[in-house]
Amino acid sequence: GQQLNQSPQSMFIQEGEDVSMNCTSSSIFNTWLWYKQDPGEGPVLLIALYKAGELTSNGRLTAQFGITRKDSFLNISASIPSDVGIYFCAGQGETSGSRLTFGEGTQLTVNP
Amino acid sequence: KAGVTQTPRYLIKTRGQQVTLSCSPISGHRSVSWYQQTPGQGLQFLFEYFSETQRNKGNFPGRFSGRQFSNSRSEMNVSTLELGDSALYLCASSLWTGIAYEQYFGPGTRLTVT
Numbered sequence: 498g499q500q501l502n503q504s505p506q507s508m509f510i511q512e513g514e515d516v517s518m519n520c521t522s523s524s525i526f527n528t529w530l531w532y533k534q535d536p537g538e539g540p541v542l543l544i545a546l547y548k549a550g551e552l553t554s555n556g557r558l559t560a561q562f563g564i565t566r567k568d569s570f571l572n573i574s575a576s577i578p579s580d581v582g583i584y585f586c587a588g589q590g591e592t593s594g595s596r597l598t599f600g601e602g603t604q605l606t607v608n609p
Numbered sequence: 610k611a612g613v614t615q616t617p618r619y620l621i622k623t624r625g626q627q628v629t630l631s632c633s634p635i636s637g638h639r640s641v642s643w644y645q646q647t648p649g650q651g652l653q654f655l656f657e658y659f660s661e662t663q664r665n666k667g668n669f670p671g672r673f674s675g676r677q678f679s680n681s682r683s684e685m686n687v688s689t690l691e692l693g694d695s696a697l698y699l700c701a702s703s704l705w706t707g708i709a710y711e712q713y714f715g716p717g718t719r720l721t722v723t
Binding site: 500527528530532537538539540541542545547585587589593594595596597598599600601602 | 613640642651653654657659665667699701703708709710711712713714715716717
């Protein structure tokens, strides 16, 4: 089925570094959501974006909804060890109800 | 407010058996969606229920079914289990913000089929 292209697949960084990851799609989405998943748990909602061009922050996290409505990025500043996990982007279409299409995920490793 | 709860958390079944998973959404949320997560396919949408009606369905065989009760609790059923059904099954309850749906996930049920 439809899939979002998320990159990079994995990142290994030092504590304190900034991180950037992004998602692209061939289809337009009306909403972009970013989630973090820890091992053995469900995804946790980090940021929701509702308008093209929107830039939203949540603490050290910043995400943007691309102007074309086909992409989004997530930045994490000054990473800390508890940022370790898998980050997923997800898009929601206009007629899809609450249905989400997910990216493949970015595995983040932070070395202390 | 309590989060999304799923039971059981872990389950081991044998090929050919059937299984029922349960999900209780966040209080006040009327939409419940189910997703399958596997290492190979990632997170795939199964179906969505709203006010006891299936509103959306993913591309899964008819062995996968679900239902929603009047209190918004939902169950999903998988019949004639196959080895490939081993996965983390996630339930999400949705809140309409006036602009879009925000989905909140439960911890999942880890199903292993042997």
